[in-house]
Amino acid sequence: MARWSSTATIAFGLLAFASPSWAQGARIPADAVDTFHAALKKKDTAAALSLLDRGLVVFEFGVVDPTVEAYAFRHLPFDIDVAAVSTWSIESRRVGGEGNERWVLTTYHVTGRQADGSPIDQITLETMILRRTSDLFRIVHMHWSTNDPKFQALSQPSASPQAAPPPK
């Protein structure tokens, strides 16, 4: 009993002092996705970064963050702000892949309040591709889109003048 207690104490101590900036990842792909969202909600920048592969590329609503540094620098702060004031409820999830490359497809019902008090109520679609290194999965690609018709109307005209069909 004493031995178990000592072990538990040490383990708890390690967890208590573990910096989220240390390499994290997750052993289960879906856990990496959920932990990433939890880190955003907690405004824990380093924890969120620890779930991202250094080769990350983000597609979001027709635009690109081509590197993890670009995403972290100009996009992650906004994602943290949104996560802080909204609730993301999983509506469906499919997982697949094999070996060191896996995918997690999730639809969320996102609710909350915008800055002007208007409600947030939309479906957000999320594709996550994860890569395993050193036994831990990290996100190497994210792609989000939404069914919000207002955003579709806003974003598509602005993108269309220079947009060519994406390479197949």
Add this chain to the structure above:
Amino acid sequence: MKAKRLGVRASAGFVLTLGCSIASSQVLFLSDAVPFDRGSLARSGFIQVGHDNIVVDPTVRRYTGMVAALGSPNAQGKMYSFVPSPVGPHNFPLSPDELRGWRLTMLSGKRFGQVFTVSTNTESEIRVTADKGSLEGLDVRDVFIIESVDADGVSMFGPADGASAAPSPGV
């Protein structure tokens, strides 16, 4: 995901501003380590910056920048300070100790993802506390974000109910 208070015009302005900032400061976000075809990306017509449809207020104050110069090591040879250069969408002229207690997270370089706490700052220098280690490995042109979040992860900005706070630098 989500956020953004920027309309199309604001987004375009942001893209231009950030682009100029990055270009002028020679920050290389397109890492050579990333096997990404930059040419096809440009030809695809995708905009390389953008956000989504939800408009929210910032939940913390932020200061983003780049390491312009490394600080001098102390008597033990450890470095705890650097000279920042403001880069990106969240920066403002620094006042002495304005960032005291804020959380600094490195966003590129060898210390990517490492967290420090600002102990003090001047208009031209940022110093971190020693409890999270020294800044060895930091390099000129590394980028970082400093957020008004204390060592316990608690926001030091804005009312707890999430209502809008008065405008202030870094927001």
